[in-house]
Amino acid sequence: MVNFTTYTIDTAPKDSKPILEAAKKKLGFVPNLMATMAESPVMVEGYLTLMGLFDKSRLSATERELVLMTNSRLNGCTYCMAAHTAVCKKAGVDEDVINSLRSGTPINDPKLEALRKFCIIINKKRGWATEEEVEEFLAAGYTKETVLEVIVGTSLKVLSNYSTHNLNVSLDEAFLPMAWSEDMDKSC
Template identity: 60%
Template sequence: MSTFETHTFDTAPKASKPLIQGALNAYGFVPNLLGTMAEAPAMLEGYMTLAGIFDKTALTETERQIILMTNNRLNGCHYCMAAHTSLSQMGGVPADVIDALRNDTPIADSKLEALRQFAITINESRGWPTEAQVSSFIAAGYSRQTVIEVILGTALKVMSNYPNHVAETEVDAAFAANAWTPSAAHAAE
């Protein structure tokens, strides 16, 4: 695999510097994902903008993390699983939900499990759920708006998971305690 630089503020392209500075101000460090994305300023801006927009959805923090972590697992992204486990813990997502997402096991809360299953459906069908799958999801207590917001979250994860795969992004020390490895079965796909 080609070597990709994980940029700092000093090494980032000029157009990425304001975004990297924003990350430094927000987190106190530049997450390796953002340092890698800095190579392509438009990608970095697009990802950071879309992440901010996803946070404005009608979804709760737990619901957003269910969508994001489900996609991380399905896409086999070790970096994002570690990072979002940490973010989920800081965001008050229940530990049993985090464990279910990391281990691909059902969530005890049936409505949240319906969301997890629908996120799987959107990812695995490449956005072609059946009418019955959409109806079942809405019957579980969600709305047509949520259907579209699941797609938004899925798109956000493509924007982060794929660069991590290509660049083999190293998990930051801040997220290392939540390291994750995809199952052998998934890794063989």
């Protein structure tokens, strides 16, 4: 496997340094994923920019994490599952919801479950939801805007999940207690 460098702010390519500094300011540290993405200033800036835009969506913090974790689980991203479990815990997401997202099992809340199911449809069908599937999602209380925001969140996970798959990113110490593997989910 090709080894990619996990940069620090000091060792990163010149155009990545301010992006890593912004990540540190926002998150309190530079996650290994972004430190490795720094190989390409375009990639790390694109990822942070899209993350910032997704945070501005009308989805609640729980709903945003649901979109991100559902996609990460479906894409088999061990790094992102651990990282987003930590984010969920910090944001106060209900433990039952976190457990459902980690295991791929239904969520007791019908509206959140509708969102989880729609995320699965968008991911597995590569965006080709049927008219009936979109209508069912809208009937659960979501909007046309939400349909598009799910696609934004899915796109964000393509950037990070596909990067971790190819960059051999090691799990940050802060995320180790939330480690996850596909073996934890036999339904994927």
